[in-house]
Amino acid sequence: MVKLNEETREEYFKKIMKAAIKEELDEFRRLFLELHPADQTEVFLRLEESERKRVYEFLSPEEFAEIFEGLEIDEQKAIALELNDYYAAEMFNKMYADDVADFFGELQQEHVEDILQAMNKEDADDVQELLMYEDNTAGSIMTKEFISVKASHTVAEVIELLREKGPDAETIYYLYVVDEAGKLVGVTSIRDLITSMSDETIETFMSSRVVSVHVKTDQEEVAQLIQKYDFLAAPVVTDHNMLVGIVTVDDVIDVLEQEATEDVGEITASRGSTDVTITSIQAAKRRAPWIVLLMFFGLGTAEVIGIFEETLESVVLLAAFIPMVMGSAGNTGTQSLAVAVRALATGTLEKRGFWKTVVREFSTGLLIGVTCGVVIMLLLGLLYGDLFLGFIVGLSIMVSLGVASVIGTTIPLIINKLNMDPAIASGPFITTLSDVISLMIYFTIATSFLQHV
Template sequence: MVELNESTRDEYMDYIIKAAMKNDIEQFRHLFLELHPADQADVFLHLEELERKRVYEFLSPEEFAEIFEGLEVDEQKNIALELNDHYAAEVFNNMYADDVADFLSELQQENVSDILKAMDDEDADDVRELLAYEEETAGAIMTKEFISIKAYDTVGDVIELLRQEGPDAETIYYLYVVDEKERLAGVTSIRDLITSISTEKIENIMSTRVVSVHEKTDQEEVAQLIQKYDFLAAPVVDDDNTLLGIVTVDDVLDVIEEEATEDLGEITAARGSTDVTLTSFQAAKKRAPWIIMLMFFGLVTAEVIGRFEETLETVVLLAAFIPMIMGSAGNTGTQSLAVSVRALATGSLEKRGLWKTIIREFSTGLMIGVMSGAVIALLLAIFYGDPLLGGIVGVSIVLSLGMASVIGTTIPLVINKLKLDPAIASGPFITTLNDLISLMIYFTVATSLIQYL
């Protein structure tokens, strides 16, 4: 199998394109099918439309299905329009059901119905089952292409079954044992099979301690489970423990990426607009509500400054340090927010404990505040010759950073208790709230000590 890198891709593509344009099917198939499927998809996307049409002629639907699976959904939508109906239906028939479901979930309902009608009945039924599940659940991301066996089967029987059905299964490393009612009863592996004699019964080599997930389990919890146990796949069951499908590690990697992107969008108040393929208008429409809402918080901040106008008029120099105190508090709060959201996502918060986490972040914020406050107090005392001014700013920083850490930690926890995504406590939201509180602390300290300035 040929592996491409940046230096060889263009040269190899030239050979492939020349073979295609010369209508040299044999040479094209030799060059193209020697590539890893990921590289096939990469090369395919670099071809012009006329060159891609040659690919459809030279490759069978079964061969092209593997390339189609490796494309992003937006790319799949564009490519699907280039395929004739019969070829497209055969491509979908040769794809794993979960991959077809992922693609169809992004289409209009009438287009979905047309595609399902064109597919083989059995394959279409599997896809319909997956589409019926609520999004972001184990049922929605599981695959139906798995192999189940019986406890009374022999090792030899199972190995023969794998020879026949293995090529169509998404993974065969784990083999799930079911009873007469298709309920999950145990699990064995390829390793167990090849190290056992052919006449050995499966019930003697299987494990009955099976870790499974319910069909309605959130996909993030499924990812955490597979990561915890270092599984390559996890079985999905219903209320009766009937084996419905499996979630494979490659699907979990997609889930982790999806959840990370979603959390990043939430934390930065850019949910749904992190995709660079969106137009400027689409991105602005998604981001604008957050920014407008935060502007109103900014008006509250302006009101706080207005209420301490007399203090500012007395010592105008106090205004010079407002941006520094607000910025420091906002940055510290965002750091604690990231820690809190991450702890919730990985489950480490439950291990450490809620109060220990809050106390740890509060202590961290105070320590950073003490170090920062001491430095700024010393600098102000040296450059302005006013130790009291340095003390006011220094104490304000210590208290502001301590409070910012608590706010950044606790707000995601409160939101999580309300059964909402903790990442919704976005960075800009936390920053604006900490700006408000740090200003109140700063002016309260300054007003208390202004008579000594």
């Protein structure tokens, strides 16, 4: 591989592109194949369609497979249309089954069937098996290219097996031990293998306490497990403990990115529209329902003001602090929402407990509220010479922030108890709800104290 620094990167890329344009086959292959696959993909995407067609002639389907795997789904769809059927089928044969299944999952069924028929039967069967599993489960993201051995195998036999099958496996660091029926009974590592005597059997040093996941386990749980144990891969088993695949750490990184994107979309009420490649019309269609719904929720603010109209008429200056009270509560509620969603996503909520989490966030909001309340009370006393008004506003902020923290924490936790995605308790929803409740608190406190003045 060529290590590119920032000074030589562009110059090197230009040489490759020049060789492609001039159809200098040997020069192109020499320069291009020395690059890391990620850099190969970057160079490839810079080429025009006519130049990309030369690349298909210069590279074998196996060589191009690594480039195709590095493309985004939309890019893969566009590039696949440029490939002839034979080249495409051979390329899919050389790709890992899980990557092919991910791509096929975005195509229409009739197109998938045509490609599967053109592929090797064994490779096509592996892809079809992965397509059968429910989306976002361990089965749907696992790979079929792994190494399994028998407990009776010797170290020498396994090393010979690795020489034969290792190049096609996605990872060989872990070697999974199965019995004659294919059930998972143990695991060992390449480190254990090479530090053992050649005539020693796998059974003597393998670990029989294997951490595995079920094919139907949610992909986010799989990611958490791999993160917890610092695995490079995790075995996937069926109800009968049959080893059917492995989930590797690179798949987990993709899962974490996907889940994080979904959570950001939910929390900001923009799910499905965070991708900057979609059109304005598509983004507006996906965001508009939430905004319209929240607009109707926002009418509650007008109702609250109407209820306390007499209080507002008595002290008109109270209106000046409505945005501050509402904004502070909304911001605090959103912070607690983020804490709750993250606690659920990482599993820390289970360790800490529901009520401890709620009390902790309420206490946090209350302490922030006390700080803000004291500051605003003193500030209003100095600016307006009315310490009593500052006391009303400060007390309202203190109570509002405590309540908003509870709202931001409990709503996602309740939604999670209903087996729904807690991230749908979006930031705008929490903010709107906090606005209405904080306004009620503000005017209730103001009315109560003004009656005694």
